[in-house]
Amino acid sequence: SFLQGSKLEIPLWLAKGLHDSKRRIISTELPKIYREAWRTVFSADANVVDLHKMGPYYYSFGSQLLNFDNPENPEIAQTILQTFISRFRRIMDSSQNAYNEDTSALVARLDELERALFRAGQKGLNDFQCWEKGQASQITASSLVQNYGKRKFTDMDG
């Protein structure tokens, strides 16, 4: 049990459940990265921020935060959107291998949503390149059966 006015860390899902704009059981504190100081950094150059370290769910968590009646919500929503827009180009270009460079440094700084997007871009490119080389029509062993040979004989005895 806890006293009125005490401060705790609880999971977002619980905070959402306890939140009620009329009864005001709890009030939430905005995580650092969504506050004004960090928002200014994002608007200067969103590309340099390590969203994985800061998140790793910057976009979805940020969107959920908007549930709590915070007067800064419009600015937060705008920053999250603009961040996505400014980082879009680099994610697209690297996932499509536009510069033929090592992309691991970039991917390390992406949040989970951006990483899924990056993988989608890569898949489009890889599928095309595979097809171009003629590998699309080659029969390869399914990954499901590739491990069969590794089972030891002793495992099969009773």
Next chain:
Amino acid sequence: MEPAEAEFLAEKELVTIVPNFSLDRIHLIGGDLGPFNPGLPVEVPVWLAINLKQRQKCRLIPPEWMDVAKLEEIRDQERKEDTFTPMPSPYYMELTKLLLNYASDNIPKADEIRTLVKDTWDTRIAKLRLSADSFVKQQEAHAKLDNLTLMEINTIGTFLTQALDHMYKLRSNLQPSESARSQDF
């Protein structure tokens, strides 16, 4: 769609062959083909042309656009214009790959042709990325890009539609509803 599926659709395109055998007209569900007479050019779908070529029953005549001068013209125009050049075939990439793989001996300057087509493709894909970025930056609701081919749309399609989906959800955050319903991802 997989690239192989786009290739499958491309194989319905017609190409001219010169058979070395005789056969009466054949009746298929999609339509009639032939008759085939040795030395007489006839148009057939690419899937059949490739099959006959592999069985050494014909030689292929490259399409009129599969020529160095023509392709250089197309490549140069593509590099010059901001918009997409209408391509001589909606399946130019697939047909180039198929014909150069199976019938390069029937195609003069095959290597140069391969390079020219690839260069044009690279230019077009770069233009597509530029358009996608403008579209996102300006937060447009609609865009129209003429003269894109299926293979190009396919290569970037999944990425682009997912990105636009996310952007749409983030944009709807800007209009809070009165009941403060959450945005689920």
